[in-house]
Amino acid sequence: MRKLNIGYFADGPWSHRTFERLIADETIQVAFIVPRIDSTDETLLRYSQDHGIPCHKGAKINSDEFYALAQGYACDLFVSMSFNQIFKPRITQLPPLGTINCHAGRLPFYRGRNILNWALINDEKEFGITVHYVDEGIDTGDIILQRTYPITEADDYGTLLQLAHVECANILYDAIKELQAGRSSRIVQNTIHPIGFYCGMRGPGDEVIHWGRSSREVFNFIRAVCSPGPMGRTTLGGRPVTVNRARLIEGAPIYKGTAGQVVGISDTGYIVKTLDSTIEVQDVTSEVKIRIGDRLGS
Numbered sequence: 533m534r535k536l537n538i539g540y541f542a543d544g545p546w547s548h549r550t551f552e553r554l555i556a557d558e559t560i561q562v563a564f565i566v567p568r569i570d571s572t573d574e575t576l577l578r579y580s581q582d583h584g585i586p587c588h589k590g591a592k593i594n595s596d597e598f599y600a601l602a603q604g605y606a607c608d609l610f611v612s613m614s615f616n617q618i619f620k621p622r623i624t625q626l627p628p629l630g631t632i633n634c635h636a637g638r639l640p641f642y643r644g645r646n647i648l649n650w651a652l653i654n655d656e657k658e659f660g661i662t663v664h665y666v667d668e669g670i671d672t673g674d675i676i677l678q679r680t681y682p683i684t685e686a687d688d689y690g691t692l693l694q695l696a697h698v699e700c701a702n703i704l705y706d707a708i709k710e711l712q713a714g715r716s717s718r719i720v721q722n723t724i725h726p727i728g729f730y731c732g733m734r735g736p737g738d739e740v741i742h743w744g745r746s747s748r749e750v751f752n753f754i755r756a757v758c759s760p761g762p763m764g765r766t767t768l769g770g771r772p773v774t775v776n777r778a779r780l781i782e783g784a785p786i787y788k789g790t791a792g793q794v795v796g797i798s799d800t801g802y803i804v805k806t807l808d809s810t811i812e813v814q815d816v817t818s819e820v821k822i823r824i825g826d827r828l829g830s
Contacts, residue, residue, distance in 0.1 A: 539607040541615040549701030563605040594620040631666040634704040640721040640728025643671035652756035663707035675719040688755035743792030754778040776815035784809040792829040
């Protein structure tokens with residue numbers, strides 16, 4: 533079997549695991565690596581040095597210079613894993629098999645950024661990982677492979693991220709092997725749903741806890757932004773308070789009260805009033821002592 537020659541656009545732990553699968557396959561050759569321009573990923577650089585693979589950090593992939601460079605590698609396929617430049621058509625169409633991307637979202641839903649966080653915020657019971665062709669849109673290309681994974685009550689951003697690091701590598705490698713064998717499928721996204729939806733990138737301020745939401749919504753939000761994310765943030769008397777975990781209280785009464793008020797102290801945290809009931813917040817860091825009757829968010 534002729535080796536499949538790949539150009540690899542990548543960053544982060546998911547890309548490391550994928551690279552390890554690719555480099556161990558004698559029927560696949562990684563011709564070059566392009567990290568993100570602002571990447572601090574030393575692992576990819578080490579991989580390129582260890583295996584004698586050219587690494588083009590700082591490359592602007594839609595420039596004439598990079599196009600000429602990429603042509604010289606005569607790649608069969610371009611592969612994107614956690615890359616952040618937008619591919620223009622002349623680049624995606626340069627290799628005969630096109631350009632594919634691995635996205636930690638169940639397309640055509642959850643296009644865009646920070647998908648694992650949004651899935652938890654939206655109280656999803658599963659999340660998806662999709663390998664798709666890159667087209668002129670954002671995460672809108674035809675689907676090659678898609679798998680879903682359950683989200684349990686015990687899951688949070690950290691657990692989903694760990695799983696995604698492993699499973700993104702697995703599904704991306706499997707998709708590449710299907711393309712290599714000439715037996716891959718191609719599913720147009722609008723045959724699944726005519727619209728789908730896009731999630732915007734989360735930024736500073738999006739970690740602020742809104743106590744005037746239901747206990748379920750607050751629980752989902754806190755676990756969506758927990759470490760290694762920014763963690764949930766609130767204030768007490770204008771001083772910062774960080775919340776890394778929360779627990780729903782089984783059988784907590786529904787009653788009207790002051791949202792954000794501390795109504796109890798437990799062995800593991802604080803009981804806080806929400807819109808409908810109460811929730812226990814845990815792994816709390818505060819510059820000031822928290823007492824019953826204090827109002828978080830003040």
